[in-house]
Amino acid sequence: MWLAFYVHHLNPFLIKFNDQFGIRWYGTAYLAGFVAAFYLLKWLARRGYGSLRNEQVADFVFYGAVFGVLVGGRLGYVLFYRPQMIVDDPLGIFRVWDGGMASHGGIIGLVIFSFVYARRHHISWTGIGDNLVAVAPIGLFFGRLANFINGELYGRPSTVPWAMQFPSELLDSPRLQDLAIHQCMPIDPHLNTPWAIIEASRTSPQVREILSHILTPRHPSQLYEAFLEGLVLFVCLIVVRLRFRQPNGLTTGCFFLLYPTMRIIGEMFREPDAPLTGPFSRGQFLSFFMYIVAIAFLFYAWRHRKVEDGRQRT
Numbered sequence: 206m207w208l209a210f211y212v213h214h215l216n217p218f219l220i221k222f223n224d225q226f227g228i229r230w231y232g233t234a235y236l237a238g239f240v241a242a243f244y245l246l247k248w249l250a251r252r253g254y255g256s257l258r259n260e261q262v263a264d265f266v267f268y269g270a271v272f273g274v275l276v277g278g279r280l281g282y283v284l285f286y287r288p289q290m291i292v293d294d295p296l297g298i299f300r301v302w303d304g305g306m307a308s309h310g311g312i313i314g315l316v317i318f319s320f321v322y323a324r325r326h327h328i329s330w331t332g333i334g335d336n337l338v339a340v341a342p343i344g345l346f347f348g349r350l351a352n353f354i355n356g357e358l359y360g361r362p363s364t365v366p367w368a369m370q371f372p373s374e375l376l377d378s379p380r381l382q383d384l385a386i387h388q389c390m391p392i393d394p395h396l397n398t399p400w401a402i403i404e405a406s407r408t409s410p411q412v413r414e415i416l417s418h419i420l421t422p423r424h425p426s427q428l429y430e431a432f433l434e435g436l437v438l439f440v441c442l443i444v445v446r447l448r449f450r451q452p453n454g455l456t457t458g459c460f461f462l463l464y465p466t467m468r469i470i471g472e473m474f475r476e477p478d479a480p481l482t483g484p485f486s487r488g489q490f491l492s493f494f495m496y497i498v499a500i501a502f503l504f505y506a507w508r509h510r511k512v513e514d515g516r517q518r519t
Contacts, residue, residue, distance in 0.1 A: 210422045212370045212413040213356045214406050234351035238344030239270045245340040254450060256323075256332030265322060265333075273315035274344070275301065281310010285487060286479050308345060308434075308468075309491045315341070331453035331505065338460035339439075339446040346435025353427035356403075360424025360474045368422035372406045375399040381419055388415045423476065430471035438467055452509035458502030465492030465499075 221227035243266045250259040257265060282305045283290050283298055290297050319337060323330035352358045359371040375382050382399045389396040392411055396402050405412045441463055446456045472488045479487035 210368050210370050210417065212406065212417050212420065213372065214408075214413060215354045215356065216407050217355045230354045231351045234347040235270075235274070235344070238347045239266060239274075241343040241347075242266055242337075242340045245343070246336055249336045249339070249446070254446065255336035256328040257336060261326070268322070269315060269318050269337075273318035274311045275306075275314075277314015277317070278306035278308065278311035281307035281313060285309065285491065306348070308348070309488070312341075312464075312495075329453055331457060331502070335446060335453060335456035338457050339442045341460070342435050342439035342442065342464075346431050346439070349427050349431035349435060353425065353431070358427055358478060359476055360426030360429075361476050362421045363424045363474075364422055365424070367425065369425050370417060370420035370422055372403040372416055372420065374420050374423075375402060384419055385416065388419070424474040426471060426475035429474050430468075433467040433471050434464065438463055452506040454502045454506035454509065458499050458506055461495045461499035461502060465495040468492045 217229050217231065218227040219230050219233055243262060246257065246262045246266065247259055249255060250257050250262055279298065279301050285307050287305070315337065316334075319333050320330050323333055356371045356373045359369075359373065375385055376399055385399065385402050386397055389402050389405070389412055392409075392415075393405070396405055396412070402412060402416070406416055438460075442456055442460055445459050449455050469489045469492050472486045472492075475486070475488075477486040481487075482490040485493075
């Protein structure tokens with residue numbers, strides 16, 4: 206028998222207008238990330254960091270949010286994790302409010318957008334990137350908190366004292382679905398689907414009591430990733446950015462070195478949400494390629510510093 210673990214029952218809606226419509230924590234988290242990025246980028250621009258001017262920050266954040274984070278993140282999720290959606294449910298690609306964003310896709314989207322933006326405005330791409338990657342972990346932090354509130358992307362089984370039970374596990378296990386429906390229907394005949402049970406668990410202690418004897422205790426890996434990919438990464442990168450104005454590309458290289466490291470560690474505690482690639486989860490496998498990008502940016506920064514040092518000596 207399991208110990209008394211916390212059964213996750215947070216509501217994904219911040220404000221709910223009806224059964225299907227409202228303001229979700231997921232969207233609020235993204236908005237909070239964009240607002241934080243806006244103010245941090247303006248703060249860096251006013252102090253002379255990077256090539257983005259103070260008056261350019263608002264447009265850059267807005268279009269970067271739309272074309273980089275949202276479009277890139279959603280397309281990345283579909284291509285990397287749910288490619289069958291293209292055939293089975295093509296309209297589902299546009300339902301971003303239901304969740305389903307890939308941080309790797311968002312990163313690729315921002316890389317492409319910032320490159321195009323830099324070319325159009327004739328400013329340094331790496332100068333933009335160094336500021337952007339320094340503030341990006343704040344958005345990752347809010348995104349992982351939203352994953353936790355939604356009860357999605359839960360962790361691997363564990364019996365650590367802080368382990369939690371996530372009702373969304375029912376969606377991934379037909380056996381648990383049947384067991385939960387069988388035990389919950391005597392309470393309410395309408396509890397005949399896993400979605401109905403998950404919804405009821407948010408308000409019914411009786412349903413949560415039943416689920417506490419069915420669900421698997423798991424690591425709250427979303428919180429681990431929020432700490433690693435969000436707070437720890439932000440502190441490391443903002444220190445590097447404030448310590449080194451030059452050479453351009455150094456902070457970006459550090460991001461592509463540190464982010465995959467944090468992601469790989471976090472994924473050790475997360476239940477894989479896609480088929481494994483050898484012994485690695487999909488997130489870990491994709492992260493390995495970022496080390497190649499890190500080497501390229503760090504080499505560029507080293508060469509740039511070497512040239513500047515040579516000019517100073519001359």
